[in-house]
Amino acid sequence: MLQKTKVNGVARPGRFSDDPARSWTLPASWYRASEIFDQEKDAIFFRSWWYAGPLSEVGEPGRYLTTTIIDQDVFVIRSADGTLRAFYNVCRHRAHRLLEGTGRCGRIVCPYHGWSYETNGAFLTGRGVCGIDGFDPAASGLIPVRVETMLGLVFVNLDDKARPLEETAQGMLADLNAHCANLDELTHVKRHQVVSNANWKVLVDNDLESYHVNSAHPALNELLDYRSFKVWEYDYATCHSMAGGDEDNSAYAIEEDAAVKTAIYTWLWPNTAFFVSPGRSNLAVFHMVPTGPESSVQIWDFFFKSAELSESEQAALDYTIDILIPEDSTLYENVQRGLRSRGYSEGRFVVNHDKPEWSEHHVHMFQKLVRDALVPGSDS
Ligand code: FES
Ligand SMILES: [Fe+2]
Structure with a gap:
């Protein structure tokens, strides 16, 4: 049965719990309702970087x-x-x-x-x-x-009292810099935008787990060695790292003198992700921009060592734009459609700290931050 979004004007987080193993996901209505979107505006986006x-x-x-x-x-x-x-x-x-x-x-x-x-x-x-x-x-x-x-990127915040950006991002920022030197000196080479008929949280949920890589991203599964997968988190950020995989993978050929051997994919609350992939120094910024309760725009900014891309860098960019982003975009819209189904109201999280490549505990962490922002003091 569909849960009511609000009781007496307060958003209900359904059976969401602080313990990811016991918790249900945020209700499907939180991904559709204009009341929730309005609350997110004030409680999340007008207070965050x-x-x-x-x-x-x-x-x-x-x-x-x-x-x-x-x-x-x-x-x-x-x-x-x-x-x-x-x-x-x-x-x-x-x-x-x-x-x-x-x-x-x-x-x-x-x-x-x-x-x-x-x-x-x-x-x-x-x-x-x-x-x-x-x-x-x-x-x-x-x-x-x-x-x-930070990282040669500009951020704004409508909240005069918000914690400074570098303080909010500090652990994640240090980890990104440790994986790739001089990130703030890279050249902005391309902006790519995609309109998605999905709530912004569908995009973030997907970004925070690699459980779907095996079934949804065959080439990425070869590019990266998921047996080396590590995940860790900070108060408002998550990090996933993994070594480069097969040299003759079907995503793109990694240069022999690659400065980046170990990929790091990070996310900063609420809606920005940063990817450093195997190859020469590089950074992709993925901004998941909410435009309505059931619509978003993906803004991707790609940074490389110089505007002149090597063959491998061009292949990496083409793979990301032509294969990887469309693969995820199809997932987003399919999930959003499912979130409207009368046959679905909420789901569960796969939690597996021994096999982090299968674990969705960072999805839970993100949804908890959303729940806490909309319903303060609702720890359970
Ligand atoms: S000059 Fe700006 S609104 Fe009139
Ligand atoms: Fe994906």
Whole structure:
């Protein structure tokens, strides 16, 4: 029977339990209901670090990039004094969006009535504003948003009180750096986007287990040696590592002088994953962007040693875009369809610490963070 999503306005986590072996998954309704999606917006996404894009996009003064946290438009800009800043992407006059996409500007000019702002967010000009009773230019600047960087990537956070990014990510960050040197010096080579008809949590759940690799990713199963699989976690991050497998695997040929011999796949709460794969230095950022209760956009940013890819790097990129991502994308939409079935309301977690390649305890960890965010104090 389908469980009601809420009782007296409070989300119900069904038979979810703190013990993964005893726990049931979050109810299917949590992957469909607009009430849950609205609660996640405030309780998760407006308080967490959100991947905004590569730092190289905002390298020089005036360069900017834009991002949208569910329904909150934000832009990040390198101001004239060289400081990296972020603001809500909305004009203080009558709310038009200020900047689109990426680019470079000397000042920020609103397309609607032409009010302008300095790159540090200060109000600059507006025709006729001197006629506004009590208009205070000093109080009419753009509203700032927190911005921090790591690994050559820009993150923003709408919560002024949130823990700093590096503190939130510290263990995972150190592990990534230990597997691949100079990650923050890599070159952004490609962005790839895929629309998925699935709730964002379906994407994260899938990302946090390798139980499905054997049946769903035959080439990945050859590329990596899953017998060497190790998993560990921090408060808000997980790490999976495994050695490279067959040299003549069917995913791509690994160069003999590969700097990265052991792959590391990590995830940072709530919706960003980082992959370092066997080969020359490389990083893939996978941002699982919620766009509605049953829709998401996958944003993939690929970084390599240089813009000129070796044959092996090109093959790795082609494999990821043409094979691996479509394999997972099919799983997401199939699962979302199942979550609508009258024949399914919740499932179980396979928990196996001796065989971590089969274990779904990180999926449970993620769902517990979601449960705790939406229903604080509900430990069971
Ligand atoms: S809304 Fe921006 S100038 Fe009017
Ligand atoms: Fe997968």
